[in-house]
Amino acid sequence: MLGISKLAQELGLSTGTVSRALNNMPGVHEKTRQRVLEAAQRLGYEPNQAARTLALGQTKSVGFMIDLDPDTASAGDNFFMGVFDGVQSVLEPEGFDLLVLPCPTRQDRFAHLDRMVARRVVDGMILSGTEKFDPRIDLLKSSGMPFVAFGRTASADDFSWVDLDFEGVAESAVDRLVALGHSRIAITVPFGDFNFGEVFLSAYRKALKKHRIGFDSDLVFQTGLGEEDGYLLADALVKARASAIVLIFEAAAIGIYRRLDEMGLKPGRDLSVIGFRDEVSVRYLKPRLTRYSLSVFDVGAALGRTLLSQISANKAQPGPASQISIPLTLVEGQSDGPPVESAPQELGRKARIAT
Amino acid sequence: MLGISKLAQELGLSTGTVSRALNNMPGVHEKTRQRVLEAAQRLGYEPNQAARTLALGQTKSVGFMIDLDPDTASAGDNFFMGVFDGVQSVLEPEGFDLLVLPCPTRQDRFAHLDRMVARRVVDGMILSGTEKFDPRIDLLKSSGMPFVAFGRTASADDFSWVDLDFEGVAESAVDRLVALGHSRIAITVPFGDFNFGEVFLSAYRKALKKHRIGFDSDLVFQTGLGEEDGYLLADALVKARASAIVLIFEAAAIGIYRRLDEMGLKPGRDLSVIGFRDEVSVRYLKPRLTRYSLSVFDVGAALGRTLLSQISANKAQPGPASQISIPLTLVEGQSDGPPVESAPQELGRKARIAT
DNA sequence: CTGAAAGCGCTTACAG
DNA sequence: CTGAAAGCGCTTACAG
Numbered sequence: 255m256l257g258i259s260k261l262a263q264e265l266g267l268s269t270g271t272v273s274r275a276l277n278n279m280p281g282v283h284e285k286t287r288q289r290v291l292e293a294a295q296r297l298g299y300e301p302n303q304a305a306r307t308l309a310l311g312q313t314k315s316v317g318f319m320i321d322l323d324p325d326t327a328s329a330g331d332n333f334f335m336g337v338f339d340g341v342q343s344v345l346e347p348e349g350f351d352l353l354v355l356p357c358p359t360r361q362d363r364f365a366h367l368d369r370m371v372a373r374r375v376v377d378g379m380i381l382s383g384t385e386k387f388d389p390r391i392d393l394l395k396s397s398g399m400p401f402v403a404f405g406r407t408a409s410a411d412d413f414s415w416v417d418l419d420f421e422g423v424a425e426s427a428v429d430r431l432v433a434l435g436h437s438r439i440a441i442t443v444p445f446g447d448f449n450f451g452e453v454f455l456s457a458y459r460k461a462l463k464k465h466r467i468g469f470d471s472d473l474v475f476q477t478g479l480g481e482e483d484g485y486l487l488a489d490a491l492v493k494a495r496a497s498a499i500v501l502i503f504e505a506a507a508i509g510i511y512r513r514l515d516e517m518g519l520k521p522g523r524d525l526s527v528i529g530f531r532d533e534v535s536v537r538y539l540k541p542r543l544t545r546y547s548l549s550v551f552d553v554g555a556a557l558g559r560t561l562l563s564q565i566s567a568n569k570a571q572p573g574p575a576s577q578i579s580i581p582l583t584l585v586e587g588q589s590d591g592p593p594v595e596s597a598p599q600e601l602g603r604k605a606r607i608a609t
Numbered sequence: 610m611l612g613i614s615k616l617a618q619e620l621g622l623s624t625g626t627v628s629r630a631l632n633n634m635p636g637v638h639e640k641t642r643q644r645v646l647e648a649a650q651r652l653g654y655e656p657n658q659a660a661r662t663l664a665l666g667q668t669k670s671v672g673f674m675i676d677l678d679p680d681t682a683s684a685g686d687n688f689f690m691g692v693f694d695g696v697q698s699v700l701e702p703e704g705f706d707l708l709v710l711p712c713p714t715r716q717d718r719f720a721h722l723d724r725m726v727a728r729r730v731v732d733g734m735i736l737s738g739t740e741k742f743d744p745r746i747d748l749l750k751s752s753g754m755p756f757v758a759f760g761r762t763a764s765a766d767d768f769s770w771v772d773l774d775f776e777g778v779a780e781s782a783v784d785r786l787v788a789l790g791h792s793r794i795a796i797t798v799p800f801g802d803f804n805f806g807e808v809f810l811s812a813y814r815k816a817l818k819k820h821r822i823g824f825d826s827d828l829v830f831q832t833g834l835g836e837e838d839g840y841l842l843a844d845a846l847v848k849a850r851a852s853a854i855v856l857i858f859e860a861a862a863i864g865i866y867r868r869l870d871e872m873g874l875k876p877g878r879d880l881s882v883i884g885f886r887d888e889v890s891v892r893y894l895k896p897r898l899t900r901y902s903l904s905v906f907d908v909g910a911a912l913g914r915t916l917l918s919q920i921s922a923n924k925a926q927p928g929p930a931s932q933i934s935i936p937l938t939l940v941e942g943q944s945d946g947p948p949v950e951s952a953p954q955e956l957g958r959k960a961r962i963a964t
Numbered sequence: 965c966t967g968a969a970a971g972c973g974c975t976t977a978c979a980g
Numbered sequence: 981c982t983g984a985a986a987g988c989g990c991t992t993a994c995a996g
Binding site for chain 2: 298300301302303304305307308313315322335336338339342343346351352353354355356358369372373374375480481482485505508509512516534535537538540
């Protein structure tokens with residue numbers, strides 16, 4: 255409402271001086287600065303963003319693109335809320351605002367991003383839900399807009415990203431299960447072409463190889479992030495005579511527990527289950543789920559810091575790519591143990607005949 | 610990158626004509642318009658948002674403020690993702706963008722909003738997590754910025770809102786439980802001063818009164834939206850000799866089920882449980898949870914429509930307030946049934962002594 | 965230390 | 981139908 259010219263007029267000063275005072279520029283008499291600050295405060299003056307952006311050439315805000323598509327893996331639960339919080343924590347001190355840009359459908363991701371980039375509504379972009387082949391990365395690279403991706407992609411390498419250490423989790427889980435005596439270790443991967451699905455799977459294969467266990471594609475299952483996926487998965491696991499399962503989405507554990515219970519089987523005894531994130535919804539399962547903990551806040555903070563340094567780097571030359579893998583730490587539960595020889599296999603055979 | 614002047618130069622036209630052609634203004638030769646459109650497309654021209662906003666006086670985007678504070682009721686699960694989707698569905702055809710503005714901590718809500726409003730980064734605002742006394746409503750009202758609140762407040766009435774029909778759910782649940790023979794009907798309300806907590810509680814009291822059942826404050830419990838809240842709640846319910854519970858956050862049902870199971874009790878037999886939303890996480894509970902279904906997409910669409918009409922209304926005079934209560938429909942499960950006389954009471958006494 | 969003025973990239977009366 | 985010019989509300993060299 256109240257513009258800088260009105261404010262200047264009120265003070266009997268030029269807009270230039272007022273602007274300099276407000277922005278803590280040098281070369282303003284301290285007394286004048288105080289008068290200006292006081293008046294601005296009293297009159298509730300706030301600079302118009304659009305005018306400021308136009309003059310400065312920067313918006314002082316960054317975008318965070320998320321997918322709304324419910325059946326994709328990237329959305330869901332409170333995960334992103336925690337990440338946003340972390341991003342904000344580093345943005346705010348620098349005077350940057352965070353604008354979350356939800357993209358309605360998976361199909362429009364590229365076009366939506368393209369539009370946002372071209373219109374310059376933000377100074378930098380955080381991408382999420384990266385896919386194995388992700389043209390958005392190339393779009394961003396050629397646009398010259400600073401960005402950081404939450405997740406890697408196989409289609410490019412020289413860009414900044416922050417990602418979870420999926421390899422570490424896969425290897426740790428397999429190591430642990432092998433040490434317990436398992437060899438029929440199943441794994442879940444997400445639907446879609448998310449890059450982390452590929453990463454998780456290949457780390458799993460590599461770990462198996464390390465232990466000289468053959469890879470069996472019948473032990474790889476695609477799941478979504480709902481509990482119901484686990485419920486259905488339990489039957490498939492029994493059928494496939496798996497003695498252990500490593501989950502990419504921990505919520506499935508709830509469904510697995512429920513279905514096992516119905517079958518008269520027990521997690522940790524008849525089937526070893528290792529979850530992924532230490533999310534609140536799986537924290538109260540009994541027996542306690544073996545899983546990995548992670549600070550989503552830290553993920554957000556890493557994203558924010560990386561983007562900010564990208565933005566402040568020489569505009570002509572994008573800064574060196576920063577690539578951060580966030581480690582997860584094991585939280586031991588009782589959902590994994592030595593394999594039983596008989597029970598699951600027999601049930602498995604029965605189930606097989608039944609189908 | 611590419612400005613309108615460059616584009617105009619390229620075409621041998623003035624920026625005015627190019628602008629008119631691009632914005633489908635009348636008074637441009639069709640042939641010229643085609644030439645302009647073609648060139649813009651070919652050269653990848655997109656108007657600079659800041660300049661456009663400054664000239665037009667509108668941003669063509671709306672904000673949706675959400676709280677990130679994890680222990681508040683408003684955040685959480687996929688609820689908001691669905692709402693955003695609904696909002697976008699009505700915004701997009703009108704050329705508006707949705708900017709989600711996450712507010713780091715509960716304390717800063719007012720200041721954050723104040724700043725966003727004063728800087729005019731959006732043309733309209735959607736508020737969420739309204740509290741019983743909510744100064745943000747007054748701020749928005751006096752600012753003149755069009756807005757709609759997702760949730761009512763007790764501190765103001767003449768403004769537009771969209772809210773869930775909490776009254777309807779409370780009454781329906783109590784009616785149902787009374788019909789089954791219950792009289793010790795407990796209820797949960799959210800932590801904090803959310804307006805819907807108050808609304809839910811008073812509708813519950815009103816329903817009890819209708820059935821001539823006395824109100825017992827020992828049967829009112831505050832919970833968060835985690836399952837663990839339900840787990841702890843189960844003990845409290847037994848102790849309070851409640852024979853039924855009406856939940857404001859359905860996830861608690863999962864914890865209740867688990868804890869009841871540990872106590873050798875059964876939902877629907879020893880304790881009747883009625884959940885709130887038909888959320889995916891409770892959809893697979895056994896016995897099936899009695900709950901209420903709701904389209905979050907529709908909620909978002911209602912919010913978007915309301916805000917858009919507020920924005921397009923005469924700027925001098927804010928349009929008439931539109932107040933929409935979204936009904937929920939009962940999904941019958943087997944988690945509620947006639948009360949048992951003995952079992953829970955006895956256990957309750959024992960527990961009481963034990964404490 | 966302060967002011968007058970140009971400029972950021974658009975849109976839109978106003979002429980022609 | 982098209983162009984020249986003013987204006988949106990800021991910031992920032994450039995004078996003084």
